Amino acid sequence: MEVRVQAGDIAAIQADIVVVNLFEGITAPGGGTGALDSGLNGRITELIALGDITGKKGALSTFHTFGAIAAPRVAVLGLGKREEFDSHKVRDLVADMVRKLRKPGIKHIATLAHGGGIAGLEAAAAAQSITEGALLGSYRFEQFKTRKNDDDDNASGIETLTIVEDDQVKLNPLEAGVARGKAFADATNFARDLANTPANHLYPSTLADRAREMASVAGLECEILEEADMLRKGMGSLLSVAAGSDQPAKLIRISYHGTEGDGYDLALVGKGITFDTGGTSLKPAANMHAMKADMTGAASVIAAMQAIAALKPRARVVAIAPCTENMPGAHATRPGDVVTAMNGKTVEILNTDAEGRLVLADAVCWANELGARHIVDVATLTGAVTQALGDVCYAVMTNDDGFASRFEAAASAAGEKTWRLPMFEEYDEQVKSDVADIKNIGSRGAGTIMGGKFIEQFVGDTPWVHLDIAGMDTMPADNGWIVKGVSGVSVRPMINLAESIVG
Secondary structure, eight states: OEEEEEESOGGGOOOSEEEEEEETTOSSOOHHHHHHHHHTTTHHHHHHHHTSOOOOTTOEEEEEOTTSSSSSEEEEEEEEOGGGOOHHHHHHHHHHHHHHTOOTTOOEEEEOOTTSSTTOOOHHHHHHHHHHHHHHHTOOOOTTOSSOOOTTSOTTOOOEEEEEEOOGGGHHHHHHHHHHHHHHHHHHHHHHHHHHSOTTTSOHHHHHHHHHHHHHHHTOEEEEEOHHHHHHTTOHHHHHHHTTOSSOOEEEEEEEESSSSSSBSEEEEEOEEEEEOOTTSOOOSTTGGGGGGTTHHHHHHHHHHHHHHHHOOSSEEEEEEEEEEEOOOTTOOOTTEEEEOTTSOEEEESOTTOOHHHHHHHHHHHHHHTTBSSEEEEEOOOTHHHHHHTTTOEEEEESOHHHHHHHHHHHHHTTOOEEEOOOOGGGGGGGBOSSSSEESOOOSSSHHHHHHHHHHTTTTTSOEEEEEOTTTSEESSOBTTBOSEEOOTTHHHHHHHHHHSOO
């Protein structure tokens, strides 16, 4: 879908449908909706009086114009209560709107800058939210379908969304908001594409190829470490996970240099288990197919770099993605094995299905070696986080409250909910091993925190945030900007953080 801005009167725009808006409780529409109502001889006001148009959040009332204006159809989008309205509502409402309007004969939507009028949103913010909502809400993963899954015979879907504005002063901010929203949405949809791809098509080598291709187009540096490189660096923790697979592990590094200097202001580290059987500690068969998305963390950090390159923040950012399968096999790691990580710590592996923390351990060590001044790691790490938080928010753990607050602000700005979990010193005792320095699982309790505590052993003093997105990486149904399947959470917050990390 193309999102664009056009100057003019929305009543004169040639489109398949024109979408205006209304707050709940409004009986005499103003602004762009009021102007269109006049062109329709008061039709919208009449339908409000009849109760057919309510302004309730998400309500979409559609009617034909019969030649009264250029477009053959009009829809009035309910914005809900004005006091509860913000840019996040715009994103979700537009996402729902484009799905509802995916019908035969609708290829081009013309719409107002929702929230950019009497609601008081800045034009750029309104346009960014509209663009994100349209592009994220209309996403579908249909790469492997020989026939598109449309019961409406409209396989190509909506092709164009035009934001119409008659105030010349707002045109440039609207254009800027569209460009910014496109960068955020395209990156999120790239992450969705990667994580939705079946594991026989996306394995460490092909994921590395996709990362290299993106970096080349975006003008980023890309380095791929092979297993021999990892061995020389002493990454025994990561390599222990790869031992059972015929697919060679890859360690992806993508670098953005927005300023001169050494090291990196921010390292984004993403778990890249391209398929997780559990290894020797084999998972149950039920729902194992979903483990193709156990590399969502890697997909997220790789995709975030695409937007960072487009937005050009004055910062130095690196993405690191340790990628491997976790498979049983003749050479697979056994429960009870002891391996040595890059920082020299020994790890007793009590459960090979707690593998994500093992690959992240060496990856954050490498981030420190590269001179990272802040580290964020993102992973589908524990099933326990779903029990704790469900699919409404994801977990944040940290060794630095100030840095965690900065990430939480970045997530809030993207409309994503997070919840901070405690990292009390008492939990450290539960990852200590009788045989090695530490073990890769703790007690049965506090499973999500145990995952974070394990990774913390490899971070050192660098300000660090750990995100466990396992409850939200894949969603069961469409809901606002989130679509059924891989959600894309964490991508936009990491982009926001990269823009604010310096200063």
